[in-house]
Amino acid sequence: MTNRARPRKPRYQEIADELRAEIETGVYDGGKRLPSEAGLMQRFGAARGTVRDAVAVLQAEDLTEAKKGSGVYLRTFERIRRDAAQRLARSNWGAGRAIWDSDLKGRRRHEDVEVEEVEAPEHIMAVFGMRPGSRVWRRSRLHRTEGRFVQQSTSYLPADLVAGTAITRPDTGAGGTYARLADIGHAPIRFREEIRSRLPLSHEAKVLGVTMSTPVMLIARTAFDIDGQPVEVNEMMLDSNSYVLEYNFNS
Amino acid sequence: MTNRARPRKPRYQEIADELRAEIETGVYDGGKRLPSEAGLMQRFGAARGTVRDAVAVLQAEDLTEAKKGSGVYLRTFERIRRDAAQRLARSNWGAGRAIWDSDLKGRRRHEDVEVEEVEAPEHIMAVFGMRPGSRVWRRSRLHRTEGRFVQQSTSYLPADLVAGTAITRPDTGAGGTYARLADIGHAPIRFREEIRSRLPLSHEAKVLGVTMSTPVMLIARTAFDIDGQPVEVNEMMLDSNSYVLEYNFNS
Numbered sequence: 001m002t003n004r005a006r007p008r009k010p011r012y013q014e015i016a017d018e019l020r021a022e023i024e025t026g027v028y029d030g031g032k033r034l035p036s037e038a039g040l041m042q043r044f045g046a047a048r049g050t051v052r053d054a055v056a057v058l059q060a061e062d063l064t065e066a067k068k069g070s071g072v073y074l075r076t077f078e079r080i081r082r083d084a085a086q087r088l089a090r091s092n093w094g095a096g097r098a099i100w101d102s103d104l105k106g107r108r109r110h111e112d113v114e115v116e117e118v119e120a121p122e123h124i125m126a127v128f129g130m131r132p133g134s135r136v137w138r139r140s141r142l143h144r145t146e147g148r149f150v151q152q153s154t155s156y157l158p159a160d161l162v163a164g165t166a167i168t169r170p171d172t173g174a175g176g177t178y179a180r181l182a183d184i185g186h187a188p189i190r191f192r193e194e195i196r197s198r199l200p201l202s203h204e205a206k207v208l209g210v211t212m213s214t215p216v217m218l219i220a221r222t223a224f225d226i227d228g229q230p231v232e233v234n235e236m237m238l239d240s241n242s243y244v245l246e247y248n249f250n251s
Numbered sequence: 252m253t254n255r256a257r258p259r260k261p262r263y264q265e266i267a268d269e270l271r272a273e274i275e276t277g278v279y280d281g282g283k284r285l286p287s288e289a290g291l292m293q294r295f296g297a298a299r300g301t302v303r304d305a306v307a308v309l310q311a312e313d314l315t316e317a318k319k320g321s322g323v324y325l326r327t328f329e330r331i332r333r334d335a336a337q338r339l340a341r342s343n344w345g346a347g348r349a350i351w352d353s354d355l356k357g358r359r360r361h362e363d364v365e366v367e368e369v370e371a372p373e374h375i376m377a378v379f380g381m382r383p384g385s386r387v388w389r390r391s392r393l394h395r396t397e398g399r400f401v402q403q404s405t406s407y408l409p410a411d412l413v414a415g416t417a418i419t420r421p422d423t424g425a426g427g428t429y430a431r432l433a434d435i436g437h438a439p440i441r442f443r444e445e446i447r448s449r450l451p452l453s454h455e456a457k458v459l460g461v462t463m464s465t466p467v468m469l470i471a472r473t474a475f476d477i478d479g480q481p482v483e484v485n486e487m488m489l490d491s492n493s494y495v496l497e498y499n500f501n502s
Contacts, residue, residue, distance in 0.1 A: 010454065012452070017270070048299060049453060053454075056450065056452050057452065058451075059449065060449055060452070084498060084500065085500045085501075088500070089502060090501055090502040118433055120496050155420050172334040178502070187502070188502050189502055190499065190500070190501050190502070191500055191501070191502065192497065192498070192499050193497070193498045193499075194495055194496065194497050195446065195460040195495065195497075195498075196491065196495050196496075197448040197466045197468050197469075197491040198307075198310065198311055198466060198491060198492075199307070199464060199466065201263070201304050201307050201308065201311070202300060202304055202307075203261065204305075213450060213464070215448045215449060215450065215466035215491070217446075217448050239450075240447065240448040240449060240466070243447075244445055244446065244447050245445065245447075246443065246444070246445050246446075246447040247335060247443070247444045247446075247498045247500070248441065248442070248444075249335065249339070249441070249442055249498070249500065250336075250440060250441050250442075251337045251339055251340060251429075251438070251439050251440055251441070251442065
């Protein structure tokens with residue numbers, strides 16, 4: 001037994017509790033800026049680290065969030081709940097629906113798309129078991145929701161597999177890439193998603209418009225067809241402040 | 252179309268490539284310290300931010316990792332691959348195996364456990380649909396692997412459900428908590444895992460022994476029995492440097 005297994009509640013928690021109570025009683029309006037670190041240090045007679053922790057608690061509770069270069073604001077953006085199995089169910093894209101619609105439940109979104117045939121990067125060749133020099137179609141997308149960049153994703157599909165399909169065009173049509181793979185007899189049957197998290201590189205922070213201290217969640221998905229052959233690799237970079245990932249499975 | 256959808260490869264990448272080549276050709280031995288930021292800035296005649304990005308690239312590739320207060324080292328710790336559905340399969344705990352064994356594949360681990368009956372926290376009461384003042388058994392564990400703290404987890408189980416079982420003791424016996432729930436007719440049939448990521452609070456960084464700039468992955472798992480009743484909530488905090496999460500599912 002050890003106390004390290006469950007840390008006790010210190011001073012910064014009391015400060016967080018007081019600020020939370022104020023937020024909930026509407027002392028600050030939604031979207032409004034929280035007092036500065038200096039202001040909070042003076043008010044609570046606390047050290048910078050303590051005040052930072054107190055604010056971090058509110059951010060961890062989704063009550064506030066840091067905005068690039070301009071301090072901490074009351075959160076207005078509702079996290080996107082990404083239910084992996086539900087969004088990727090064949091009953092979804094198979095019926096011509098966009099996978100994103102199951103994430104956003106009617107919230108508005110915008111997608112910048114770039115499609116290009118390129119030589120497969122080494123780690124992608126490895127997944128597909130390709131010979132060096134093999135070609136893939138790369139689909140790069142930057143996803144915006146309610147004016148906020150939430151995800152950058154890059155899909156790779158073997159060129160010899162998808163040549164001539166709408167997958168090689170910006171608009172893949174109803175049901176998207178997976179519906180098109182189904183059209184050519186390679187419907188994805190199984191998915192593997194691998195998740196990592198780290199701080200963004202500066203250009204990544206710029207792309208997503210997040211601070212350097214906002215972790216990104218990296219999801220690498222591989223889609224397999226009925227023969228167990230990988231037919232797509234999708235590397236996604238998500239703003240951790242914009243998402244909660246959900247996975248449901250049986251024992 | 253926009254270039255923002257796929258950022259191009261800048262200077263820090265060239266620096267990362269050069270350092271990677273050196274690492275792979277064994278210029279630095281495993282576990283050895285990388286040159287300091289100042290050293291790299293001088294060597295490459297680059298700005299601090301550029302050098303930081305270059306090092307961040309190597310960390311993103313698992314080649315290096317920051318150690319508390321003492322710089323960047325070549326990585327020696329192999330990420331724990333946590334396959335959620337496999338580790339939680341009834342064929343695993345139902346056969347008396349520890350869930351962790353499927354993560355660690357024979358790697359050594361240590362667990363500090365604290366078990367206590369307490370009043371249910373508000374958000375836990377909400378999940379269980381409990382009346383205010385209801386009691387739960389709280390199991391807090393700090394997990395160490397190869398001398399490294401990798402995860403802190405806290406499980407909550409309704410007191411009226413698990414009273415008198417080994418779940419109320421540090422050692423839950425073969426198969427652990429889920430096997431004991433099965434013993435009393437409440438085997439977990441379905442699981443929901445929700446994943447978030449953020450920077451740690453300072454006490455969290457202390458508990459896990461990570462730097463303040465090492466994100467933690469937060470996994471909140473709810474286990475449901477055959478009647479769809481939640482029987483356990485487990486809140487886990489993982490060192491993002493120690494893990495890759497894997498989820499496999501069908502379309």
